[in-house]
Amino acid sequence: xxxxxxxxxxxxxxxxxxxxxxxxxxxxxxxxxxxxxxxxxxxxxxxxxxxxxxxxxxxxxxxxxxxxxxxxxxxxxxxxxxxxxxxxxxxxxxxxxxxxxxxxxxxxxxxxxxxxxxxxxxxxxxxxxxxxxxxxxxxxxxxxxxxxxxxxxxxxxxxxxxxxxxxxxxxxxxxxxxxxxxxxxxxxxxxxxxxxxxxxxxxxxxxxxxxxxxxxxxxxxxxxxxxxxxxxxxxxxxxxxxx
Numbered sequence: 283x284x285x286x287x288x289x290x291x292x293x294x295x296x297x298x299x300x301x302x303x304x305x306x307x308x309x310x311x312x313x314x315x316x317x318x319x320x321x322x323x324x325x326x327x328x329x330x331x332x333x334x335x336x337x338x339x340x341x342x343x344x345x346x347x348x349x350x351x352x353x354x355x356x357x358x359x360x361x362x363x364x365x366x367x368x369x370x371x372x373x374x375x376x377x378x379x380x381x382x383x384x385x386x387x388x389x390x391x392x393x394x395x396x397x398x399x400x401x402x403x404x405x406x407x408x409x410x411x412x413x414x415x416x417x418x419x420x421x422x423x424x425x426x427x428x429x430x431x432x433x434x435x436x437x438x439x440x441x442x443x444x445x446x447x448x449x450x451x452x453x454x455x456x457x458x459x460x461x462x463x464x465x466x467x468x469x470x471x472x473x474x475x476x477x478x479x480x481x482x483x484x485x486x487x488x489x490x491x492x493x494x495x496x497x498x499x500x501x502x503x504x505x506x507x508x509x510x511x512x513x514x515x516x517x518x519x520x521x522x523x524x525x
Contacts, residue, residue, distance in 0.1 A: 414490065422505055430443020465482075478520045493509070
């Protein structure tokens with residue numbers, strides 16, 4: 283019986299009497315083009331090049347969140363008229379030039395800085411600038427009786443030693459002198475730039491309007507430079523010739 287069934291099936295295939303059986307491969311379905319790409323995928327056509335961003339400067343200490351919107355012209359569009367934050371105004375510059383320039387008496391006036399050093403006027407002769415620079419070097423040195431007389435570079439300076447050190451740097455004295463010797467030094471009277479006040483017991487000098495004195499030093503600055511003047515009635519008043 284089994285053999286007969288097999289023969290009948292084979293005959294059906296040969297003569298077209300049966301249905302053809304074939305295997306077909308199923309291809310996977312193509313994705314729907316209307317479906318959106320995942321969020322973490324980027325379109326290859328998107329321009330990812332970095333672009334410059336405008337940066338606005340704010341004042342020191344200002345909260346960036348509270349900074350006002352910038353109204354300044356962009357660079358290249360009238361930027362020459364834009365003033366940088368914190369820049370000195372015209373009035374500030376004029377005031378500084380006035381302090382450093384002519385004081386109205388024909389000679390410039392030095393300026394005493396908060397650190398106790400003096401700034402020479404721009405109009406001062408080179409000798410005066412050298413005297414001021416040397417005086418700055420020892421302006422805060424300790425007072426030492428006899429200091430500056432045995433040697434120029436000392437651990438401290440007395441009144442005449444201090445004045446001698448500064449004057450020598452400007453080429454106005456050749457050696458250190460005691461205060462009494464300055465009573466007949468130079469020319470008589472006040473000078474245009476430098477005036478020395480000397481007696482047998484003390485001496486000091488004024489340079490471009492500032493007083494250089496070991497007596498009456500400001501405790502806050504600790505400097506021989508002082509803005510206050512003192513009575514010179516009991517002193518011989520002298521000045522270097524031409525200054």
